[in-house]
Each structure stands twice: as C-alpha cells, then as structure tokens.
Amino acid sequence: MKSIKILGTGCPKCKTMFNNVNEALKNKGLDANVEKIEDIQEIMKYNVLSTPVLVIDEDIKVKGKAASVSEIESYL
C-alpha cells in the first residue's frame, strides 16, 4: 500500500490538496495510507521551502501548490 503524506500548516491550499488526493484515490479505485502532517518540525525534515507538499512513498512529488486531481492521479 502506498504511503501518501500531505505536508502543510493547515492553510486552505493544504486542505484542497488533501481532498484532491482522496478524490484521485477514489477515481483510481486505490487504497492508500493518507496522512496529513501539520507539525512544522516534522515538515522541515523534508527540507521544503513552500507548502503544501505532496509526498508519495517518501518521494516529494509536488511543492508549493495544490495539485489538481488529474495531476495527483498521474503520480499514483
């Protein structure tokens, strides 16, 4: 099972990304371990400068913007 993390301090864009991830998973009929990381110290371990960030299996896919459903689907 894929591990998906959304890093972000709780801004609207992070919520959009979280919803888009769930929608993308539903569209593709996949199940994954989706986690929201809001703790700043935890976020900084990924060495990113802008949020939200999409991490799939510990690999940074998107940073600094809320990716669209179709974009997320292409990473799954």
Added chain:
Amino acid sequence: MFEWTQAFADWLIYKVFNIAPDSSLGEALNFFVYDTIKILVLLFVIVFIMGVVNMYFPIERLKNYLNRKKLYGLEYLLGSTFGAITPFCSCSSVPLFIGFVQGGIPLGVTFSFLITSPLVNEVAIAMFLGLFGWKATLIYAGSGIILGTLGGWILGKFNLEPLLSDWVQKILNNSEADTEEYQDDSKQSLVQRLPDITKEAWDLVKGILIYVIIGIGIGAAMHGYVPENFFAEYLGSGAWWTVPLAVLLAVPMYANAAGIVPVIQVFVAKGVPLGTAIAFMMATVGLSIPEGTLLKKVMSWQLIAIFFGVVTLFIILSGFLFNILL
C-alpha cells in the same frame, strides 16, 4: 487600454438597466462594473506574468543566490526583492523562514524577505495598478522593497538569534550553506508549462474573486454616497498624527489586499492623503495577528514584538515621507 470596459459599463448600466447616469445609484453601479472587470483582467495578467517569472526563479534558486554570493550589503536588497517576486502565502512563511535559516542565510536577510513578501505581492500590485495607476504602483512597490531592505538590515544589527525558538537555534547551529548549484529537475519548456501557469493564475483569480467583489462593492457604495471631502474634514487635514493612527489601526486588521485597496482608493478620492493611505495599506497586508501567531512557532514573543515594532515604525516613517513628497 481600458476604454472598452468603460464603454461596456456605460452601456450595461445606463442603457440595459436604464439607470440615470447622474444619479448616485447609476454612478455607483457604473463604477462597480468598470472597476471589477478592469481589476479582474489586471489580476489575471499580473499573476500570469509572476507565474512565468517564478518558473525561471523558483524560491529554491533564489535561496541559492542569497547564500552563495558575497554581496557586500546588497543581500538585504536582494532578499527584499526576492520577497516581492515570490508569490505570498502566509502558510509558507514559516517553512521559508526555517529553510533560509537552515541554509545559512543571515537572520537579517531572512527578515528582509519576510517583510517584503506579504507587502509587495501580485495581488496588491494588480489592485494598485487598476485603482491608482502605474505611478502610485511604482511608489508602493519601490517603497515596500526599500522598507524590507532597511528593516531587515536594522533587525540584522540587533543580534536576535537567542530569541529564536530552541529548536530553531539548534538548526541555526547546524546550518551550512548549500554548496551544490540549484538544479531544475523538471525539463519542461515555457510552452509546455504555459497551460499550468494559466490554470494557476485562473485559480488564484477565482479564489479571490469574492474579496474583489466585496471590496469594490463597498468602494462603489462609498463613492456614490459618502460626501466629497468627508474624510478630508476629519482625517485628511494632514495632521501629523493621522499617519501613526492609520497604521496602528491597520496592524491588527487582517485583510486581503484584494478587498482593502478599493476601499482605500475611496478614502483617497474623498481627501485622505495618499501617503497615509499607502501606510495604512502596508500595515494591513504586511503585519497581522494571524501572521504573528504563525511566527510564534519559530520565535519568541519578544522577537515577534521587535519584528512588528521595527516594521511598524518604518511604515509610519514612510507614510510621513510620502505625504511630504507626494
């Protein structure tokens, strides 16, 4: 450039809705339609241009510039300028702060970036351009960048590192300048990325549409109904205390640039000096309680107070300066 918008507004309000051009309602509605269309077009264009600029200068690359080169004091100006061209999102200010500290960028330079980033952003520029014209926009952007430069430089002199949160100080002690050159990992050309940039610009405009409409709506209502020189009588008399008063009122306010500029424009039209208005605007978008709360994660209250205090002081000083110069 925007004659067609005026023609459209005239046609819609005076012909289609058949409201008399010299009535308060007609004037207000005409103003509302004209400004809304003009500003939405400008917003889209500016955000799009910024999207292209950011494609060539992503934040990672800017950070790289800042700590690779010895710049003899110019790094503050550079930090401030980078803050202006990076799209601002309050939720990114903390990761940015840590990232800069981690990368060995001096605290003062980081502050320069942090001051200018919310102050001069694409939305504020587009709104200013639409409502005040290019000259006031240049003054606003230029003074924002100078303010960030000086503010960061002063804060850098204070030896504030001990006032950072413990875990940030730990990062600071382990920081090292990145040595590798920034590598752009995606190999897409501008043309390939244009659809994405267009979509992002469109999404941003959609996201703030409601604030634009509310702001212009309030502005339009005030335009039609608030008597000429109303503010001039009470506020615009040029009394020296109006600038600090406007700034102190604005600091705790948290308003979107999209919503606040149309209202400020009416203030100016009704007699508030432009300098006072710009100072008010800067304090509203540049400093806010939510931002302070976010920064609490990385710094102590004392440091936040010093940071806000220095920036407030500079905004007040620039307000005075504008009122003398303009």
